[in-house]
Amino acid sequence: MLIRGIEIRIISDGESFGFRTPFKPGLNIIKGRNSSGKSTLVNTLMYGLGFEELVGVKGERALTSAVRDSFQFDGKTRVISQSAVLVEVENDSGKVVTFRRPIRNESKQTRLIEAFDGALVTKPDDAVGEPTPLFLHDPGAAQYERGFLRYLETFLDMQLPRVQSSVGGLTRLYPQVVAAALFIEQKRGWTDYIANIPFYQILGAPTRVVQYLLGLDNFKLEAERALNEQLINQLQARWTDNLSELQAALRMVGVTAQGIPKTLHRSFEPSHATLWVRIESENVAVSQAVSSKTEQWHAIERRRKIGPASATPDVIDLLNEQTAKLDMLMARYETLSSEGRLRQNTLVEFRQLLQQAESDLRKNKTTRKLHDLGASLQLQSAEGKCPTCGANIENTLLPHTDGVTPMDLQHNIDYLEAQLRMLKGQIAGLENMGEQSAGHIAALESEIAQQRAYVVNLRKNISQSDATLEADVRKQINLEQDIRSLQSAESRLSTFLERAEGLIDKLVGAEEEQKKFPSDLYSKRDRVKISVLEKNFRANASAFNYTSADIPEVQINAGTLLPALGDITLREVLKRNVKSESSASDFVRLIWAFLLAVYQTSSTRDYAGNHPSVLMFDEPGQHSMSETSQKALVNLMSGLKQLQSILAASFDESVAVFDRVTEGSHFHLIELPEKFIGPMRHDGAM
Amino acid sequence: MAFLEFNVRPSSVLPDHRPLFKITQLLLVLLLASRGRKSSLVRLQLFNWVLKDDARREKLIRAAKSQEIDFPAWGLDPTVQTAMTLAAADGLIDATAKTVVLTDKGSSFCQRALDEQLYDDDAAFLRGLKTSITEKMVDSIVEKWV
Numbered sequence: 001m002l003i004r005g006i007e008i009r010i011i012s013d014g015e016s017f018g019f020r021t022p023f024k025p026g027l028n029i030i031k032g033r034n035s036s037g038k039s040t041l042v043n044t045l046m047y048g049l050g051f052e053e054l055v056g057v058k059g060e061r062a063l064t065s066a067v068r069d070s071f072q073f074d075g076k077t078r079v080i081s082q083s084a085v086l087v088e089v090e091n092d093s094g095k096v097v098t099f100r101r102p103i104r105n106e107s108k109q110t111r112l113i114e115a116f117d118g119a120l121v122t123k124p125d126d127a128v129g130e131p132t133p134l135f136l137h138d139p140g141a142a143q144y145e146r147g148f149l150r151y152l153e154t155f156l157d158m159q160l161p162r163v164q165s166s167v168g169g170l171t172r173l174y175p176q177v178v179a180a181a182l183f184i185e186q187k188r189g190w191t192d193y194i195a196n197i198p199f200y201q202i203l204g205a206p207t208r209v210v211q212y213l214l215g216l217d218n219f220k221l222e223a224e225r226a227l228n229e230q231l232i233n234q235l236q237a238r239w240t241d242n243l244s245e246l247q248a249a250l251r252m253v254g255v256t257a258q259g260i261p262k263t264l265h266r267s268f269e270p271s272h273a274t275l276w277v278r279i280e281s282e283n284v285a286v287s288q289a290v291s292s293k294t295e296q297w298h299a300i301e302r303r304r305k306i307g308p309a310s311a312t313p314d315v316i317d318l319l320n321e322q323t324a325k326l327d328m329l330m331a332r333y334e335t336l337s338s339e340g341r342l343r344q345n346t347l348v349e350f351r352q353l354l355q356q357a358e359s360d361l362r363k364n365k366t367t368r369k370l371h372d373l374g375a376s377l378q379l380q381s382a383e384g385k386c387p388t389c390g391a392n393i394e395n396t397l398l399p400h401t402d403g404v405t406p407m408d409l410q411h412n413i414d415y416l417e418a419q420l421r422m423l424k425g426q427i428a429g430l431e432n433m434g435e436q437s438a439g440h441i442a443a444l445e446s447e448i449a450q451q452r453a454y455v456v457n458l459r460k461n462i463s464q465s466d467a468t469l470e471a472d473v474r475k476q477i478n479l480e481q482d483i484r485s486l487q488s489a490e491s492r493l494s495t496f497l498e499r500a501e502g503l504i505d506k507l508v509g510a511e512e513e514q515k516k517f518p519s520d521l522y523s524k525r526d527r528v529k530i531s532v533l534e535k536n537f538r539a540n541a542s543a544f545n546y547t548s549a550d551i552p553e554v555q556i557n558a559g560t561l562l563p564a565l566g567d568i569t570l571r572e573v574l575k576r577n578v579k580s581e582s583s584a585s586d587f588v589r590l591i592w593a594f595l596l597a598v599y600q601t602s603s604t605r606d607y608a609g610n611h612p613s614v615l616m617f618d619e620p621g622q623h624s625m626s627e628t629s630q631k632a633l634v635n636l637m638s639g640l641k642q643l644q645s646i647l648a649a650s651f652d653e654s655v656a657v658f659d660r661v662t663e664g665s666h667f668h669l670i671e672l673p674e675k676f677i678g679p680m681r682h683d684g685a686m
Numbered sequence: 687m688a689f690l691e692f693n694v695r696p697s698s699v700l701p702d703h704r705p706l707f708k709i710t711q712l713l714l715v716l717l718l719a720s721r722g723r724k725s726s727l728v729r730l731q732l733f734n735w736v737l738k739d740d741a742r743r744e745k746l747i748r749a750a751k752s753q754e755i756d757f758p759a760w761g762l763d764p765t766v767q768t769a770m771t772l773a774a775a776d777g778l779i780d781a782t783a784k785t786v787v788l789t790d791k792g793s794s795f796c797q798r799a800l801d802e803q804l805y806d807d808d809a810a811f812l813r814g815l816k817t818s819i820t821e822k823m824v825d826s827i828v829e830k831w832v
Contacts, residue, residue, distance in 0.1 A: 360700070360701050363701030363702070363704075363707055364701045364704070364707075366701075366707060366804045366805060367701060367704045367706055367707040369799075369802055369804055370706045370707065370710050370799060370804065371706060373795065373798045373799060373802065374706055374795070377791065377794070377795055377798075379706075379776045379778070379795070380775070380776055381705050381706060381709065381772045381773075381775075381776050382706055386775070387772060387775030387776045387777075388775045393705075395699070395704060395705065396699045396703045396704065396705070397703045397704070397705055397708055397765035397768045397769055398703055398765065403694065404694075404697055405695075405696040405697065406696060406697065406699045407696035407697060407699055408696065409704070411696065412698055412699060412701075415698055416698075
């Protein structure tokens with residue numbers, strides 16, 4: 001990508017004002033006094049490319065009033081009636097487009113960016129056709145054809161990968177996010193390696209940007225892994241759906257299933273799944289129940305065919321026997337349901353405990369993170385020391401009690417995690433028992449109903465000579481019903497098992513594939529690139545005179561891809577004794593070294609990455625940076641011929657400093673006057 | 687002679703009693719829900735008490751809307767005092783006898799914690815309240831305690 005020029009157009013009281021400058025390949029230096037508007041110029045450039053979020057907000061409010069409301073000219077304040085910015089960009093295949101974006105305009109929204117085919121800034125007389133209207137900051141601006149970001153992505157041939165979102169699932173790595181590593185504005189840009197990443201719910205965004213710029217293979221692998229995970233989750237969800245469908249159907253007929261796990265697992269054997277029904281408070285296998293009930297039916301049938309039994313004393317005995325059986329069933333029902341209520345209460349209690357433990361665990365993890373953050377700010381309390389006297393203090397706010405040692409944070413976290421596991425196990429067990437007993441209760445209810453009808457019937461017919469006849473027929477009907485419902489339960493199970501086999505096959509396939517992914521998702525090539533990045537970074541850091549740590553000890557952490565000492569990302573403060581000023585400017589050196597190293601690595605032959613070869617640094621000489629370091633930076637940038645770099649600086653408003661810092665370097669100088677907005681002819685199209 | 691030997695096992699600590707957890711939570715109250723990042727200690731006690739329980743949060747949201755606190759008292763927790771003493775010694779706040787003010791160091795520490803998406807729940811609650819719970823509202827209740 002090459003930025004060929006920028007033009008700011010302003011109309012005030014019918015007169016034309018503005019500013020226009022070309023940019024060249026290689027190093028461009030924007031030099032101007034502190035109040036001349038350097039930052040306004042570079043921020044407007046970012047705005048013209050739709051990247052104003054890097055300055056902090058969306059829309060024209062990101063810009064200073066000098067291009068938006070009013071500016072100073074000739075000792076007077078001029079009110080702006082209309083303004084716009086044009087940025088001319090060339091892509092790697094030599095095609096040139098100019099983007100025009102309104103800043104103050106009554107008829108056009110600032111979300112509108114118009115793209116012209118042609119060099120409107122450097123060759124204003126060339127005929128260009130109608131512009132393509134494009135929209136920014138709409139939902140979908142990055143996806144749809146008419147979205148500006150989509151256009152920019154296609155124009156620059158950026159193949160932005162999908163990355164993991166912090167809210168689960170995948171999201172896109174948006175161009176503005178990548179731009180945060182290319183355009184460094186001065187207010188917050190020098191506070192971290194890639195400081196101004198707009199928030200798009202991307203997990204580990206700086207690392208993602210570096211991975212993309214270096215062109216690492218991990219995105220493909222990660223996308224594949226995410227898809228694989230999604231598939232496994234889908235399979236699990238389908239298993240759960242099928243299982244609950246089966247259980248609902250079984251519960252209706254008072255049957256319970258055993259040997260079917262709650263979650264899909266490859267070890268599941270369909271032949272281990274069995275169906276059980278509760279008959280006279282005993283568990284009987286459904287197949288057995290069906291055959292015994294069939295037998296009973298035939299027995300009654302035979303008795304009926306022999307002839308009516310009319311011995312009344314037998315009937316009375318039968319009535320007594322059946323009434324006793326009804327009483328026993330009722331008692332059993334009472335016991336079961338009171339057990340169920342008790343279990344329900346325990347379950348509620350356990351769930352509350354679980355919630356409490358989860359919240360405690362979250363808080364403890366927060367505290368662990370705070371200890372890391374606190375240590376980097378040198379908080380003594382974060383290191384278990386008294387901030388006043390330096391003595392060790394216990395990690396609790398309660399006063400010390402003899403004989404009681406507070407648990408340290410990590411053990412406390414382990415302890416809570418163990419507690420969580422135990423509670424989850426208990427809850428799952430209780431839920432399981434609850435489900436089974438619900439099945440039993442349902443079975444018992446229907447059994448009681450039948451028994452009651454039977455007893456009532458016996459009583460009614462006790463005076464009749466053929467008293468047992470109707471009761472027998474009733475019993476036969478009941479048996480027929482039971483057999484039918486048990487058989488339907490069996491056929492439900494076999495449908496379930498048929499589907500289960502398909503799911504297990506798919507799960508085994510998905511799990512095999514899961515095993516093939518490398519553990520950290522970096523390929524061999526990626527590892528070479530990371531080591532090249534480390535080499536470049538160290539070389540740059542020593543060229544810029546970084547001193548706060550021993551450079552050979554600084555590594556590029558393979559996890560974060562950021563400079564690190566040991567496992568800790570190297571940031572501002574390192575040693576206790578380093579004065580804060582010097583360490584702050586030292587950190588800025590690291591940021592230069594890192595951003596340039598990412599470009600250098602991406603442009604390595606045979607290991608090329610996706611860096612667009614543009615870098616813009618606004619006022620890199622932060623925190624009274626030494627002249628030697630500034631000179632080294634200018635020198636390095638001017639040596640990278642394939643990189644277009646734009647450097648805006650005041651050079652302490654001194655010609656001598658400027659001469660010393662830029663000595664021996666080649667660059668295109670853009671020198672800003674006292675105030676950079678002045679009279680300028682333009683066609684007034686905004 | 688038989689010997690009995692006892693090993694002292696460390697005992698679990700309530701997360702609320704971890705110094706850094708409490709300090710940062712109170713700093714967030716100063717940053718997100720206090721005018722001028724400044725608050726009296728008794729007002730901090732109110733927030734500390736409220737943050738412990740969802741029902742209390744509801745109460746405070748009601749109070750913010752009606753601009754009047756409709757409960758007569760809240761718990762005063764000695765750990766708040768200890769936490770603020772540590773925070774002051776670490777330069778995260780400037781403390782006088784009755785009020786505390788967040789320092790720049792304190793707010794940059796808070797900002798880091800927020801960037802890491804710690805305290806999401808608490809922060810959302812405090813952002814919702816903004817500065818609506820004023821010292822005056824707190825005073826009108828405290829006056830009645832004497």
